[in-house]
Each structure stands twice: as structure tokens, then as C-alpha cells.
Amino acid sequence: MAFKSEELAKAYWRENISLVLKLLVVWFVVSYGFGIILADVLNQITFFGFKLGFWFAQQGSIITFVVLIFVYVNRMAALDNKYEVHEE
Amino acid sequence: MDIQTLTFIIVGLTFALYIGIAIWSRAGSTNDFYVASGGVHPVMNGMATAADWMSAASFISMAGIIAFAGYAGSVYLMGWTGGYVLLAMCLAPYLRKFGKFTVPDFIGDRYYSQTARTIAVLCAIIISFTYIAGQMRGVGVVFSRFLEVDIATGVYIGAAIVFFYTVLGGMKGITYTQVAQYVVLAFAYLVPAIFISIYMTGHILPQTGFGATIAEGVPGGGEYLLQRLDGLSEQLGLAAYTEGVRSKIDMFAITCALMVGTAGLPHVIVRFFTVPKVSDARLSAGWALVFISVVYLTAPSIAAFAKTNLINTVNGPDLQGVEYEAAPSWIKNWEKTGLISWEDKNDDGRMFYSGDARNEMTVDRDIMVLANPEIANLPAWVVALVAAGGVAAALSTSAGLLLVISTSVSHDLLKRTLTPNITDKQELFWARVAAAVAVTISTYFGIYPPGFVAQVVAFAFGLAAASFFPAIIMGIFHKRMNSAGAIAGMVVGIVFTLAYIIYFKFVNPTANIPDNWLFGISPEGIGTIGMIINFIVALIVHKMTGDAPQATQDLVESIRYPRGSGAATHH
Numbered sequence: 001m002a003f004k005s006e007e008l009a010k011a012y013w014r015e016n017i018s019l020v021l022k023l024l025v026v027w028f029v030v031s032y033g034f035g036i037i038l039a040d041v042l043n044q045i046t047f048f049g050f051k052l053g054f055w056f057a058q059q060g061s062i063i064t065f066v067v068l069i070f071v072y073v074n075r076m077a078a079l080d081n082k083y084e085v086h087e088e
Numbered sequence: 089m090d091i092q093t094l095t096f097i098i099v100g101l102t103f104a105l106y107i108g109i110a111i112w113s114r115a116g117s118t119n120d121f122y123v124a125s126g127g128v129h130p131v132m133n134g135m136a137t138a139a140d141w142m143s144a145a146s147f148i149s150m151a152g153i154i155a156f157a158g159y160a161g162s163v164y165l166m167g168w169t170g171g172y173v174l175l176a177m178c179l180a181p182y183l184r185k186f187g188k189f190t191v192p193d194f195i196g197d198r199y200y201s202q203t204a205r206t207i208a209v210l211c212a213i214i215i216s217f218t219y220i221a222g223q224m225r226g227v228g229v230v231f232s233r234f235l236e237v238d239i240a241t242g243v244y245i246g247a248a249i250v251f252f253y254t255v256l257g258g259m260k261g262i263t264y265t266q267v268a269q270y271v272v273l274a275f276a277y278l279v280p281a282i283f284i285s286i287y288m289t290g291h292i293l294p295q296t297g298f299g300a301t302i303a304e305g306v307p308g309g310g311e312y313l314l315q316r317l318d319g320l321s322e323q324l325g326l327a328a329y330t331e332g333v334r335s336k337i338d339m340f341a342i343t344c345a346l347m348v349g350t351a352g353l354p355h356v357i358v359r360f361f362t363v364p365k366v367s368d369a370r371l372s373a374g375w376a377l378v379f380i381s382v383v384y385l386t387a388p389s390i391a392a393f394a395k396t397n398l399i400n401t402v403n404g405p406d407l408q409g410v411e412y413e414a415a416p417s418w419i420k421n422w423e424k425t426g427l428i429s430w431e432d433k434n435d436d437g438r439m440f441y442s443g444d445a446r447n448e449m450t451v452d453r454d455i456m457v458l459a460n461p462e463i464a465n466l467p468a469w470v471v472a473l474v475a476a477g478g479v480a481a482a483l484s485t486s487a488g489l490l491l492v493i494s495t496s497v498s499h500d501l502l503k504r505t506l507t508p509n510i511t512d513k514q515e516l517f518w519a520r521v522a523a524a525v526a527v528t529i530s531t532y533f534g535i536y537p538p539g540f541v542a543q544v545v546a547f548a549f550g551l552a553a554a555s556f557f558p559a560i561i562m563g564i565f566h567k568r569m570n571s572a573g574a575i576a577g578m579v580v581g582i583v584f585t586l587a588y589i590i591y592f593k594f595v596n597p598t599a600n601i602p603d604n605w606l607f608g609i610s611p612e613g614i615g616t617i618g619m620i621i622n623f624i625v626a627l628i629v630h631k632m633t634g635d636a637p638q639a640t641q642d643l644v645e646s647i648r649y650p651r652g653s654g655a656a657t658h659h
Contacts, residue, residue, distance in 0.1 A: 002649055002651040002652060003649070009645070009649075012648075012649060013648055016648075020177045020178065023173070023177060024173070024177070027170065027173045031166045031170050031343065031347075032340060032343065032344075035162060035166055035343075036336060036339050036340055036343065037336065037340075039159075039332070040331075040332070043330070043331070048296075048299040048300065048312075049298075049299040049300060049301065049312030049313055049314045049315060050298075050299040050314065051314070051330050054159055054162075054314075054330040055299070057159060057162035057165070057166060058154075058159075058162050058165055058388040059295065059298075059385055059388065061165075061166050061169070061170065062165060062166070062169045062381050062384055062385055063381070063385070065169050065170055065172060065173050065377060065381075066374070066377050066378055066381055068173050069172065069173060069176045069177075069370075069373060069374040069377055070374050072176060072177050072370065072374075073176070073367075073370045073371050073374055076181075076367075076370060077367060080367070080649070080650055080651075083649070084651075085649040085650055085651040086367070086650060086651065087365045087366060087367060087650050087651060087652075087653060088651075
């Protein structure tokens, strides 16, 4: 057991899950939400030559995915350090 | 110099580079053959993963399908990138901490069951076969064009090259070769896109040129590119480019199947065993997606440019049709492969492309990316470069997949299950035999493809989504899940999905229309339902059969934090 106590292990896992769930909500809203379900509504808005829903489906969601992973990497590194379970 | 000579030179040079690297780092031990001794930097690993990941489906086929499907083609863009988010957050770090070589190893150990392992091996083989069958078609398309032979001969030549290429090196050779392949394929994808973007819109970046106005001097000058494309589509009886032609539920299901499938594909997951640390596994997934995005953000631009150019060159700026006698050379070049054809229905000697009865052109979607530089009149070396990129994409993925198939047969099936006493040398021998069998079968599907490259590949994702993804997720996040539940889930999930695909694609292809589909979900998206069924069956069976043993639950606890990760082990 790398944790000092059972409680710390549980707390670490809880924080991990809550971080992942938050990021997955964004992941879902941007791709399935903006790109598919709400695409027709968002298509009423245009910027440059793009209809917004179409843009989310073809470019916006991909850009968001990249950002999400790097946010996750940084937050998890901080979490590992806080609970002292990072790798030596 | 003509296009063909230049193509030979450029493809030849890139080949010499890959083979050189493969020989230089030739696999010595079985350890090297499988996972490159766990010593690959995250950025390098990300780049190699990107090359491994972006197959003929991404490079050759995807932009072509988007060009013809417009908005509905977005499922491939979102589906094949969004899975990396799942992979980075829910799988990669934990599987790396677990520290085994293959997905069946994880399933077998986590579910403390030889049966679970064997079923996982069978699933891995089915998935990889389906995937590689799509690749062979892609390789065939490339070779048939630049050797100017028919598509079947192209497939034979491509298959032979893929086979010799894979048995030469193992994973280590492949990792460094794939870095080189990534550079070649990204360069080959971007260069023509940049050229075309400058010509059509004056924008250097194709990603922004896509949303810009068309340059003066080009048909439709001054209008927004996408607006013009919507207008042209309407006049030609096609669906508007930026609007849906696919039902929302099917879009949803296909995107989900592709995303979840990404996170369950054995040849992608195995990459995250090759990094030294758990934190590197997370970072590798991030870098992989960065490198993939370079191509995936360009693909929709290429699709829109290619579609506009195709209409301009076939129908002419006035949309009256261009005389066949005056047809540009790319049409005649591609006619030799049998992938493009013209039938003069109204005997006016003019070509016409449309979405209704006036249509006289049959264009295989899989040629769009390769033909694009020719359509846009780019210099011959750019055309040659794209061919080299296509070969790189198909080779890198085929090699990775063949490796999974040969590993599954020799390591998981023979060494771990049937004949535990074979030597390292015999194991390598059987690995190569398995690769040969896989190439032979996939050659057949390359010649008689059940769909366009990206569609066949989509089936592989559906199968992965319906089998591995739930088993791995529950293996990590539901520590009491037991072997009976996982096994039942995998079996029901993959059998259901496979049966649905086989029924609509092989048994009764004429019935393959939305009215007959379950909940209106196409065979490409059915993996989503397969996955849901897998989860439900597993949870119910688990309820009836009791929790996993305490030792297993402790094991699951220990993969949930990074500290104490060792190198991947061979048992």
C-alpha cells in the first residue's frame, strides 16, 4: 500500500474520478452535444464561412479533445504529488 | 520527369529509409519483438502511435468519404480523435501500471481465468483481421494508381510488401520506423493541402482556408467556399454539404462506436505498455492526439477543396459538363485502375457529375485524396509525395496489426495456452506463420472489399467497442466484477455485433437500408449497442455469481495509483 491510510487511498480515487467525470462532461457536450444533437440549432450562427454546428463537428471538437488531455495530464500530476503516489 | 518515374523514386527512397531503420534495429529477443524494452520517450511514442493509428483509412479514405458525405462524414473526424480522451483518462495509465504485454494478458490476469484470456485472444484476432482487411484495399489503391495496373494486381503487390516488411523487424524496429513514417505521411498530407488552399482561397493554412472566401479567378470567386459548395450541391441534386443526411441517432451511434473502439483496439493499447512510466502513458496519449490532429484538422479542408475541384473539372465552371475529349489527364489515369468511370448516358460527349439521374460519373471515394493533387494541377512531385504518404500510412498500420495477430497466436494462444513448452525461437516462427496467414486472408478482402476502406475499418472499431472496452473499463473501475460476468459480456457483445455486420454486409446486403436497421443504427454504428449489451450482460451475470476474489480486488486497487510501476513483464 503506497498510501498512509485507507482513507487517503479512497480520497485520491474520489478526486481522480471526479476530475475525469468533469472532463468527460466537456468531451460529451462538445462532440455529441454541439457537433450532433444541437448542430442544426448552432448552424444558424455563422462565423467566417463556418456554420457553428458544422465547425464543431469537423474541427472544434478535435481541438477541445487535445486541450482536455493536457489538462488531465497536469491535474493528475498535481494529484499524484499531493497524495505522494507519483513515480520516483 | 513524369509522375510515374517520380513516384518510383520518392516511394523507393522512403522505403529504403524504413527498411534501413528496421534492419538497424532488428529485433533480437522476443522481448524486443513485442514491446521495444519499455524505453521509448512519450513524444516519440506519441508520434509512432499516431503513425500506427492513422492508417490507409485516415490517409486515403477519410477525406474522400467526407467529400461525398459532407457533414455526415464528421463521424469519422470526431470518432477517431475523441477515443484518445477515453484512452488517456480511463485506460492507458492503469494498463501501464498493470504492466503486461497484451490486452489478452490483462483480461486473463484481471479476470483470473484462462477462458477469459482465450476469448480475449479470439476477439483480438477477429478485430485485427477486420482492420487489416480494410488496409489491404488502401494499399491496393495506391499501388494500382502509380504502377498503372488494375486494383487486384495492386492489392497483390501491396500485400507482398507489407508481409516482408513486418517479418523483418518487430516492435522496436516498428517504433522507430513509425516515427519516420509519421513524418512522411504528415508532410505528404499537408503539402498538397497547403498548395490547394493557397490556389483556392489565398490562405496558407488549409484549416482556415476551409472557412474562407474563394479567391478571385477561381469559379465562384468572392463567395465563401462552404457556401458555394452548399449551393453547387443543391443545383446538382446532392444534399447540402454542411447539413445532415444521416439520422442523428446513427451519427451518434457511429461516433460512439469509433470513439469507444479506439479505446479498445489492441494494437493501440499495446503502445502504452512501451513507455517507461505511468505518467508517460498519459502524456503519450496526449502527444499522439496532437500529431493525429495535424492530419485530422486538415482532412475536412481537403474534403471540401476536393469536392469543389471535382465539380469544377468534371462539370465545368458553367455546370454544362466538360467534353470527354478534353478531360484532364487525371481522369484517364484513374480510369486504368477501374476506380473511376464515365458512361455517356445522353450521348453528348460531355461528362457530368450529379446526385440525380443526370449523373454519368462513377467515382470511387477512396481515390479522392490521391487524385486531389492531380485534380488541382499540382506539380508532379507533390502527386508522387502523396503516393509515398499513402504507402507509409497503410504500411505502418498493417505492420502494427500483423504484430498483434502474430503475438496473439504465438504468445497468447500457443505459449500461454496450448503448448507452453515451445522455445523462443519456435514462438517467433509461429508468429511469422500467423502473419502470413493473416496477409493471405486480408488480400482476399482487399480485392473483394465489403465497403470503402474507412467503412471496413469502422467495423473493426465496432467489434472492439463491443468486446474489449467494457471488459477493460470494468476491470479497472468495478473491482468486484468477476470472470463469469466479463466472459459473458465479451462473448455476447462481439457475437451480436459480428452477426449484425455479417447479416447486412454479406448475408442480405439488399436489406441494408435505414428502415431495416435496429433503432435506425447502421452496421458501422452497431458496436455502440453491442457495447451496451456487453455492460448489461456482465453486470447481470456478476449479480448472480458473486464478487471477484479478494486477491483480484487488491490487484485492482494497486493499479489505481502510479507509484511502484515496473517495466512491462513477460511473467
